[in-house]
Each structure stands twice: as structure tokens, then as C-alpha cells.
Amino acid sequence: MKNRLKVERAEQNLSQADLADxxxxxxxxxxxxxxxxxxxxxxxxxxxxxxxGKPVEHIFTLEATD
Amino acid sequence: MKNRLKVERAEQNLSQADLADxxxxxxxxxxxxxxxxxxxxxxxxxxxxxxxGKPVEHIFTLEATD
DNA sequence: TATTTATGTAAAATTAACTTGACATAATGG
DNA sequence: CCATTATGTCAAGTTAATTTTACATAAATA
Structure with missing residues (x-):
């Protein structure tokens, strides 16, 4: 499974710790x-x-091997 | 978290075993x-x-306590 | 330069997901 | 009736998620 967390965080200027909180x-x-x-x-x-503010499918996507 | 699996299965006429497969x-x-x-x-x-064929959010939804 | 912030990772512990096998019950079809 | 299908659940076992603590490193900043 791929994820876009890093990109989404960057867009919102959130650190990993911010998001965790x-x-x-x-x-x-x-x-x-x-x-x-x-x-x-x-x-x-x-x-x-x-x-x-985006669908789960936008942030996490299945890959061929899943 | 609530889920609509039973309803979605009924619409597609799938048993739990079918879906599992x-x-x-x-x-x-x-x-x-x-x-x-x-x-x-x-x-x-x-x-x-x-x-x-529906978004994750349609099938699973967070409740107040989540 | 010293310090703070962000990130990556690791190990140990706990909790939760998931499997397999099994049993019970209700509904349906032969 | 008898057999099958669908569902619910339970117990034991394995694997995976998540927490806490901790350490390392790079970048930004005072």
C-alpha cells in the first residue's frame, strides 16, 4: 500500500509530531x-x-501486490 | 466505528463467505x-x-467516541 | 557554537487483527 | 425429514499494530 502522508503534511505544513497529536x-x-x-x-x-479533508483512497492506495 | 457491510452485501447478494473469498x-x-x-x-x-465500488467513508464511518 | 526541531529507527512490551477448527442455530430445498 | 447454507461465536495460536523509551543525525536558529 502506498501513502501520500508526507506530501499532505507538507501542504499543510504539519510535522509528524503535529499530525500525531x-x-x-x-x-x-x-x-x-x-x-x-x-x-x-x-x-x-x-x-x-x-x-x-480528502478521501481515504486519496491518501492510501492499494498496489498490485495487495 | 460503524459499518454498512451487511447492507452492501445484501445489495450485491453476497454471503459473508462469498465476500471473504x-x-x-x-x-x-x-x-x-x-x-x-x-x-x-x-x-x-x-x-x-x-x-x-464505493468510497471507504461510505462503508465505514467514525463515531463520536472515536 | 550550542540548542532546538524534525526525522528515522530500534528494542521491549502490550494490545489487536486475523486464522483455523469447531460447534450451535435458524432457514431453506431436496 | 435430511442436508445444505448462512450466520454467530468461541478458543487457541500467530502475526501485526501501537506505545514507550531511547538514541542518532541533519537542519534551522538563537
Whole structure:
């Protein structure tokens, strides 16, 4: 699964820590999702989508291998 | 988090087992998501959304307590 | 230069997702 | 009736998500 978190954060000028605070997870969780170390829960991706005002599908996309 | 899986399945006339086969998880996994026993991964919700041809947000919605 | 901010990562611990196998029940079709 | 299908759930096991603590490094800034 690919993600656009880094780009979306840049557009909103949010640090990983800022974003983590907004959705109530640790900074490392955001970093790990962003760098593809693990897949967030649907609750998390809905919250992230909400923060950026965009659909989940815009931020996370399945790849061929999924 | 609420979900509309039961309704979406009914519209497509899919059993829990059918749906499970389509996205490559066990029947119990679908049942557990549907009955709210656990929250699916984002990969799973993207696949479910894909099967029903609707956005993730249409199928899963955050509640006040999330 | 010293310090603060942002990021990446790692290890240990806990919780949650998911699987397999199994059993129960209700509804339906032969 | 009997068999099948659909659903709900449970228990045990494995894997993955998430937290906390911690350390390293690069960039920005006082």
C-alpha cells in the first residue's frame, strides 16, 4: 500500500509530531505508517483522511501486490 | 466505528463467505468486522470499498467516541 | 557554537487483527 | 425429514499494530 502522508503534511505544513497529536497517536506511529513499516487501522486512516479533508483512497492506495 | 457491510452485501447478494473469498480473508474475519468485534486494517477496508465500488467513508464511518 | 526541531529507527512490551477448527442455530430445498 | 447454507461465536495460536523509551543525525536558529 502506498501513502501520500508526507506530501499532505507538507501542504499543510504539519510535522509528524503535529499530525500525531491531532489524531491521538505517537509520533513513531505516524513515522512508521509514512515509511511503510506498517498498515494503519481503518479508524486511523479515516482520521487522517478527515484531517486532510480528502478521501481515504486519496491518501492510501492499494498496489498490485495487495 | 460503524459499518454498512451487511447492507452492501445484501445489495450485491453476497454471503459473508462469498465476500471473504473475494478479498482473501476468512469468513470469521468478515463476521467479526461486520459485528464490530474488531477494526479492519486499511488494506482490508480499501479492498472492501473496491468490491462494493464505493468510497471507504461510505462503508465505514467514525463515531463520536472515536 | 550550542540548542532546538524534525526525522528515522530500534528494542521491549502490550494490545489487536486475523486464522483455523469447531460447534450451535435458524432457514431453506431436496 | 435430511442436508445444505448462512450466520454467530468461541478458543487457541500467530502475526501485526501501537506505545514507550531511547538514541542518532541533519537542519534551522538563537
Amino acid at each position: 491531532r489524531i491521538g497517536v505517537s509520533r513513531q506511529t505516524i513515522n512508521s505508517i509514512e515509511t511503510g513499516r506498517y498498515v494503519p487501522s481503518t479508524i486511523l486512516s479515516l482520521k487522517l483522511a478527515q484531517v486532510f | 473475494r478479498i482473501g480473508v476468512s469468513r470469521q474475519t468478515i463476521n467479526s468486522i461486520e459485528t464490530g468485534r474488531y477494526v479492519p486494517s486499511t488494506i482490508l477496508s480499501l479492498k472492501l470499498a473496491q468490491v462494493f
